[in-house]
Each structure stands twice: as C-alpha cells, then as structure tokens.
Amino acid sequence: MPDAPHSIATPPQEGSRSRRTYTIGELARLFEITPRTIRFYEQEGLLEPERRGQTRVYHDKDRVRLKLTLRGKRLGFSLVEIREVIQLYDHAPDGDERQLRRMLDILADKRAAMQQQLEDIRVLQRELDDVEARCQESLQALTRQRAKG
Amino acid sequence: MPDAPHSIATPPQEGSRSRRTYTIGELARLFEITPRTIRFYEQEGLLEPERRGQTRVYHDKDRVRLKLTLRGKRLGFSLVEIREVIQLYDHAPDGDERQLRRMLDILADKRAAMQQQLEDIRVLQRELDDVEARCQESLQALTRQRAKG
DNA sequence: GATTAGGTTTACGTTAACGTAAAGTAGACC
DNA sequence: GGTCTACTTTACGTTAACGTAAACCTAATC
Numbered sequence: 062m063p064d065a066p067h068s069i070a071t072p073p074q075e076g077s078r079s080r081r082t083y084t085i086g087e088l089a090r091l092f093e094i095t096p097r098t099i100r101f102y103e104q105e106g107l108l109e110p111e112r113r114g115q116t117r118v119y120h121d122k123d124r125v126r127l128k129l130t131l132r133g134k135r136l137g138f139s140l141v142e143i144r145e146v147i148q149l150y151d152h153a154p155d156g157d158e159r160q161l162r163r164m165l166d167i168l169a170d171k172r173a174a175m176q177q178q179l180e181d182i183r184v185l186q187r188e189l190d191d192v193e194a195r196c197q198e199s200l201q202a203l204t205r206q207r208a209k210g
Numbered sequence: 211m212p213d214a215p216h217s218i219a220t221p222p223q224e225g226s227r228s229r230r231t232y233t234i235g236e237l238a239r240l241f242e243i244t245p246r247t248i249r250f251y252e253q254e255g256l257l258e259p260e261r262r263g264q265t266r267v268y269h270d271k272d273r274v275r276l277k278l279t280l281r282g283k284r285l286g287f288s289l290v291e292i293r294e295v296i297q298l299y300d301h302a303p304d305g306d307e308r309q310l311r312r313m314l315d316i317l318a319d320k321r322a323a324m325q326q327q328l329e330d331i332r333v334l335q336r337e338l339d340d341v342e343a344r345c346q347e348s349l350q351a352l353t354r355q356r357a358k359g
Numbered sequence: 360g361a362t363t364a365g366g367t368t369t370a371c372g373t374t375a376a377c378g379t380a381a382a383g384t385a386g387a388c389c
Numbered sequence: 390g391g392t393c394t395a396c397t398t399t400a401c402g403t404t405a406a407c408g409t410a411a412a413c414c415t416a417a418t419c
Contacts, residue, residue: 087366097367101407115414129337132330137286139405149341161349168342175331175338181281182324188278189324192298193317200310205381235395243397250377264384265396288375 083119085110091124092131102130105140107147135180146171231260232268240273242282253281254289254298286306340353 085096102108103117107130110117126147133143149164156164234245251257252272259266275296282292287344298313305313 083399084366095408097409098407100367115368123314132334134406135286135330136327136334137284146338150337158349158352161345161352164345165342165349168338168345170337172338175292177337178285178327178331181285182327185285186321188299189295189321191318193314196310196313196317199304200307200314202413203307203310228365233396244378246379249397254376264398283376292377 081121082111083124085117085119088119088124088127094131099127102127102140106144107140136175142171184188230270232273233260234266236270237273237276241276243280248276250339251276251289251333255293256289291320 083091085099087100089096099108103110108119108123108126110119110123112118129147129150130140130143133146134140138146145167149167232240234248237248238245248257252259257268257272257275259268259272261267278296278299279289279292282295285290287295295317298316
C-alpha cells in the first residue's frame with residue numbers, strides 16, 4: 062500500500078493540527094467513496110479544491126464539506142439541496158435583507174423536513190419493534206417445538 | 211369536482227370504519243402523488259390492489275402500504291429496501307429458522323441505518339442553528355444601521 | 360529509460376424513479 | 390347516442406448520481 066505517492070500531500074505535520082492536505086485518493090479512502098464521486102461533487106459545485114499544477118489539493122475545509130455532503134445524502138437530500146445548505150453555511154452573513162430573509166425561509170424549510178424525518182423515524186422504529194417481536198416469538202416457538210420433539 | 215365517478219368506490223359507509231375502497235385517483239389525491247406513481251409502485255411489488263374488471267380497487271391495506279412507502283422515501287430508502295421492509299412486515303411469523311434469523315439481521319441493519327440518521331439529523335440541526343444565528347445577527351445589524359442612518 | 364502508481368480529462372453507459380404521450384375502454388349524464 | 394371523466398396499457402423520454410473506459414500526464418523507482 063504505497064501511501065502519499067509523489068508527495069503532493071505534505072507530510073502529517075503532527076504539530077499544527079488541521080493544516081494538512083489530502084489527495085483525491087486519500088479523501089476517497091477516508092470516506093469509502095471513489096475519486097469519480099469526489100470529482101463529480103466538485104463539478105456540481107459542492108467542492109472547490111486548490112490546484113497545484115493540474116492535480117487537485119484538498120484541505121480540511123473540503124473534507125468538512127464532503128462530510129456534510131455525505132451526511133446530507135444519507136438523509137435523502139439531493140446534491141442541489143446540499144449545495145444550498147453549503148452556500149448558506151458559507152455566505153450566511155453577507156447579502157442584503159431580502160437575501161437574508163430568503164435564507165431564513167430556506168432554513169425553516171429544511172428544519173421542517175428534518176422534523177418530519179424525526180417523526181418518520183420514530184414511527185418506523187416502532188414498526189420494526191413490532192416485526193422483531195413477532196419474529197422473536199415465532200423463533201422461540203420453533204425452539205420449543207424442537208425441545209419437545 | 212366530480213367525486214367517485216362510476217361508483218366503483220363504495221360510498222363512505224361511515225358505520226363500518228376501515229371498510230371502504232379507493233380508486234387510484236382518490237389515493238393519488240390523498241397522498242398528493244400521481245396515479246402513474248401508484249401504478250409504478252405496484253409494478254415494483256409494493257402494492258397488490260384488487261381488480262374489478264380491469265380497474266384497480268384499493269383497500270385500506272393498500273393505503274397503509276402506500277403510507278409506509280412514502281415514509282420510507284422521505285427517509286431516503288430505495289423502493290427495493292422499502293419492499294424488503296414490507297415483506298418483513300407481512301411475512302414475519304412464517305418461514306424456517308434460517309429465514310427468521312436473516313430477517314432479524316436485516317432488521318438490525320435498518321435499525322442501525324435509522325440510528326445513524328438520528329445522529330445525522332442532530333448534527334445538521336445544530337449546524338442550521340448556527341447558520342440561523344449568524345443570519346439573524348447580520349439582519350439585526352442591518353436594522354440597527356437603518357435606525358441610525 | 361521503462362515501469363508503475365497515482366493523478367487528469369473526455370465521453371459514453373447505467374440505474375432508479377418516475378413523467379409524458381398515445382390510444383383504447385367503460386360508466387354517467389344530457 | 391354523443392360527450393365527459395376517469396380509468397387502462399404500452400412505450401418512449403427524462404433526470405440525478407454516479408460507473409466505466411480510453412487516453413494522457415508525471416513523479417518516483419528499478
């Protein structure tokens with residue numbers, strides 16, 4: 062496993078935490094996705110890595126964004142929606158009043174969606190509880206059968 | 211708004227709750243989706259409506275399944291995964307020990323996924339809180355500016 | 360200096376989850 | 390009996406989110 066190929070990635074630098082960079086491969090392994098996916102996310106405006114020559118150099122900022130992106134995906138958000146959130150996150154304080162109010166609206170929407178998800182999860186968990194209980198029961202029934210036979 | 215066209219759908223029948231049927235259009239309006247979607251879900255094995263002649267007749271069982279399906283979608287599950295859950299729900303008690311154990315495994319998986327989602331939501335909510343705070347702040351700054359000017 | 364292990368672009372392919380359009384059927388109402 | 394309205398099937402189109410393949414660059418190593 063040849064690590065850090067042609068040292069584009071600066072060495073670990075244990076002292077100054079959070080100052081390291083990543084190659085696309087490193088990031089891919091870190092999150093168990095493919096480089097293709099990372100490039101695609103950049104194309105969709107979710108990442109903006111530095112360029113050193115023609116190679117991409119990722120910083121902690123990009124890693125954080127990527128993490129946020131994958132979290133959003135797990136929650137069923139589209140990449141466009143995730144980009145919205147990221148832009149909110151990055152440009153929150155600047156812009157005129159109309160912009161700010163629009164942001165607050167979008168935020169309220171996302172918040173409502175997540176509230177709905179919380180409720181959905183609660184309901185689904187109860188249903189899974191139910192199925193599991195029935196499952197366990199018939200399993201025990203089988204076991205008792207075997208003990209008797 | 212012509213309701214219940216050629217009375218395939220039996221009238222409301224307020225007495226015996228939960229005994230009514232639905233046309234595809236009624237169900238569609240109920241959940242704010244299109245008939246096409248409902249037919250597609252049937253094609254994917256998520257619904258199994260009765261047939262009266264060539265028209266589909268939906269019962270409460272179907273409505274419940276549809277509800278479960280849409281809930282699953284909101285949580286980012288694929289239709290295949292949702293079908294798995296539905297089948298769990300329907301066939302839980304029958305099957306041999308190996309089947310039952312497999313079901314419990316799948317259940318554990320779904321459960322883990324939802325636990326992860328709960329955590330994801332918590333984190334995202336905090337981040338939204340943060341953005342909103344910054345937003346509100348710069349909005350107030352603007353307001354103060356205006357008061358002064 | 361050839362190989363190799365990474366990186367790059369370009370471009371076409373694939374899958375899920377429907378949308379959309381055409382063409383037919385079947386009760387209800389005038 | 391013609392006109393709605395809502396259902397039906399069939400089939401092709403579309404979009405998001407990547408996968409996959411080809412062809413190239415480049416630094417390190419043998």
